[in-house]
Amino acid sequence: MASDRHDIEVSVNGTTYRRDTDSRTLLSDFLRHELRLAGTHVGCEHGVCGACTILLDGVAVRSCLMLAVQANGHELSTIEGLAGKGNALNPIQQAMHEHHGLQCGYCTPGILMTMTAFLKENPSPSEDDVREALSGNICRCTGYQNIVDAMMAAAEALRTAAS
Amino acid sequence: MKPAPFKYVAASSLDHALSLKSEYGDDARFLAGGQSLIPTMNFRLARPSVLIDINGLKDLAGVDRSDTAYIRVGALTRYRDLERDGDFLRCCPLFADALPHIAHPQIRNRGTIGGNLSHADPASELPALAVAMRARMRIKSSTRQRDVPASEFFMGLLTTDIGSDEMLVEIAYPAMAPRTGTCFQEVARRRGDFALAGVAAVVTLDEVRRCTEIRLALCGVGETPVDASAAGAHLIGTDCNDEAIGAVAAEVQDMIYPSGNVHATPDYQRHIAGVLARRTLSAAFQRAGHGV
Ligand SMILES: Cc1cc2nc3c(=O)[nH]c(=O)nc-3n(C[C@H](O)[C@H](O)[C@H](O)COP(=O)(O)OP(=O)(O)OC[C@H]3O[C@@H](n4cnc5c(N)ncnc54)[C@H](O)[C@@H]3O)c2cc1C
Ligand code: FES
Ligand code: FES
Numbered sequence: 523m524a525s526d527r528h529d530i531e532v533s534v535n536g537t538t539y540r541r542d543t544d545s546r547t548l549l550s551d552f553l554r555h556e557l558r559l560a561g562t563h564v565g566c567e568h569g570v571c572g573a574c575t576i577l578l579d580g581v582a583v584r585s586c587l588m589l590a591v592q593a594n595g596h597e598l599s600t601i602e603g604l605a606g607k608g609n610a611l612n613p614i615q616q617a618m619h620e621h622h623g624l625q626c627g628y629c630t631p632g633i634l635m636t637m638t639a640f641l642k643e644n645p646s647p648s649e650d651d652v653r654e655a656l657s658g659n660i661c662r663c664t665g666y667q668n669i670v671d672a673m674m675a676a677a678e679a680l681r682t683a684a685s
Numbered sequence: 686m687k688p689a690p691f692k693y694v695a696a697s698s699l700d701h702a703l704s705l706k707s708e709y710g711d712d713a714r715f716l717a718g719g720q721s722l723i724p725t726m727n728f729r730l731a732r733p734s735v736l737i738d739i740n741g742l743k744d745l746a747g748v749d750r751s752d753t754a755y756i757r758v759g760a761l762t763r764y765r766d767l768e769r770d771g772d773f774l775r776c777c778p779l780f781a782d783a784l785p786h787i788a789h790p791q792i793r794n795r796g797t798i799g800g801n802l803s804h805a806d807p808a809s810e811l812p813a814l815a816v817a818m819r820a821r822m823r824i825k826s827s828t829r830q831r832d833v834p835a836s837e838f839f840m841g842l843l844t845t846d847i848g849s850d851e852m853l854v855e856i857a858y859p860a861m862a863p864r865t866g867t868c869f870q871e872v873a874r875r876r877g878d879f880a881l882a883g884v885a886a887v888v889t890l891d892e893v894r895r896c897t898e899i900r901l902a903l904c905g906v907g908e909t910p911v912d913a914s915a916a917g918a919h920l921i922g923t924d925c926n927d928e929a930i931g932a933v934a935a936e937v938q939d940m941i942y943p944s945g946n947v948h949a950t951p952d953y954q955r956h957i958a959g960v961l962a963r964r965t966l967s968a969a970f971q972r973a974g975h976g977v
Contacts, residue, residue: 525690526690526691526692526693528693544690545690545691545692545693545736546687546688546689546690546691548687548688548723548727567687567727568724568727568728569720569723569724569788569792572789572791575791581765581794582790582791582794583791583794583795584720584791584792584795586723586727587719587720587723587724587792587795588719588723588795589693589716589719589723589736591693591695591738592716592719592738592740594695636790636791640790654785654790654876655790657789657790657876657877658788658789658790658791658792658877659789
C-alpha cells in the first residue's frame with residue numbers, strides 16, 4: 523500500500539509544529555523521532571505501562587495508543603515543558619527529587635504527566651486517591667512508596683503556592 | 686512504526702462516516718477511543734486497510750435524559766465523562782460501581798462506551814451491565830436504523846450484531862423502577878486488569894420488601910456476557926434472606942462454563958462467581974430497601 527501522508531499542526535508545550543506524517547505513525551514515535559522530544563518514553567506500546575503518558579488538551583492519555591494524525595489541531599504537554607526558567611524544577615519534580623521518587627527514571631515522565639493532571643483536578647488528595655491515580659503507571663524500581671510520599675508533598679507545596 | 690499501513694480518514698459527519706463504512710465494509714474500522722483497536726493494530730492482530738476516525742463527531746457524545754423512560758448515551762461518550770456525571774451515576778448506579786474497574790485513568794480518559802460495547806470483550810464490565818440493565822443498542826447504516834436489545838446484541842467472542850456497513854450510535858438504558866437496588870463487583874488480579882469474574886445484580890422490591898424482579902449478569906466467565914437472571918427465581922416473592930440468596934449463587938455456579946486463563950482455573954472462576962453473586966445480591970437488596 524502506498525504510504526498515506528497527512529499535514530498536521532500540533533502545539534507541544536506552547537510551540538507550534540507543522541509536519542507531514544504517515545497515518546500509521548504513533549503519537550509517541552512522532553514526539554520522539556519527528557520532534558526529537560525523547561523525554562516521552564515508550565515501554566510496552568500497548569497501553570499497559572504508562573511510560574508514554576502525555577497531556578492532550580490537559581488530559582492524561584497514552585501517546586502509544588494515539589496516532590500522530592489524531593493530534594492535529596490539539597495542544598500537547600510533555601515532560602520537556604514542566605521545568606520553569608533556567609530548568610528550575612517545578613513543585614512536583616522537586617518533590618520527586620526530595621523524596622527519592624525515582625531510580626532509573628524510565629517511568630518518571632509518564633508519572634509526572636499523569637500526576638500533573640491529577641493534582642490539578644484534585645488539589646487535596648488522600649493517599650488512597652494518589653495510589654489509584656498512579657495505578658496505570660508501572661515502576662520497576664521504586665516500590666511506589668516514595669512516589670506516593672512525593673505526590674502528597676507536591677500536593678501540599680502546590681496548595682501553599684496557590685494560597 | 687508498529688501498525689501495518691492503512692488509509693486514515695477523519696469523518697466530518699455521521700453520514701460521511703457511514704458512507705465510508707458502506708463503501709469499504711469489513712476492510713474499514715471506526716476509530717473511537719482507540720484503547721482496544723490501537724493495541725491490536727500495534728500487535729498487528731488487526732490490519733484494517735481504512736480507519737474512519739469518529740472522534741470529531743461531537744453529536745455522538747453525551748448523555749440525554751430528556752426521555753423519562755430511557756437514559757440515552759451517545760456511543761462516543763468517554764468513560765471519563767460518565768465518571769464525572771453525578772446525575773447519570775444516580776440514574777444508572779451500576780456504572781458508579783463498574784467504571785473504576787475499567788483499566789486506568791489515562792485509558793478511561795479516551796475509551797468510549799460505544800467502542801467498548803462494539804469490541805464486546807466478554808471480560809469487560811459494560812457488556813454485562815448492558816445485559817443486566819436491558820439496554821437497547823441503536824445501530825445505524827446509511828440507509829436504515831434499528832434497535833437491538835442487549836440480549837441479542839452480543840453474539841460471540843468479540844462479535845456483535847453490528848453489520849459491516851453499520852455503526853453503534855446510541856445505547857438506551859431503561860429508567861429504574863422504584864425500590865430498585867443495584868450492585869456490581871468483580872475480582873481481578875491487579876487494579877485495572879480484566880475481571881476473572883464479575884457480577885451485576887439488579888433487585889426490585891414491592892411495598893412490603895418482597896422481591897418482584899431480579900436481573901443478574903456476569904462478565905469474564907463465557908464467550909459473551911452471561912445472563913443468569915433465571916437463577917433469581919429463588920428470590921421472587923421472598924424477603925431475600927440469606928438462604929434464598931445462597932440458592933441463587935449455587936445455581937449461578939451451575940449455569941456457567943468459565944474457560945480459565947493464566948490467572949485462574951475454571952474452578953476458581955466458578956467459586957468467585959458464586960461469592961460475588963451472593964455479595965452483589967445482598968448489597969442490591971439493601972440498596973433497594975433504602976427506597977422502600
Ligand atoms: C491496559 C488496558 C487495560 C484495559 N482494561 C479494561 C478493563 O478492565 N475493562 C474493559 O472493559 N476494558 C478495558 N480495556 C479496553 C478499553 O475499555 C477500551 O477503551 C474499549 O474496549 C474500547 O473502546 P474504545 O472507545 O477505545 O474503542 P476502539 O479501540 O476505538 O474500538 C474498538 C472496536 O470497536 C469498533 N468501534 C468503535 N466504536 C464503534 C461504534 N460506535 N460502532 C461500531 N464499531 C465501533 C472499532 O472499529 C474497533 O473494532 C483496557 C485497555 C487497555 C489498553
Ligand atoms: S508505552 Fe504506552 S502505555 Fe506502555
Ligand atoms: S524509576 Fe525505574 S521504572 Fe520507575
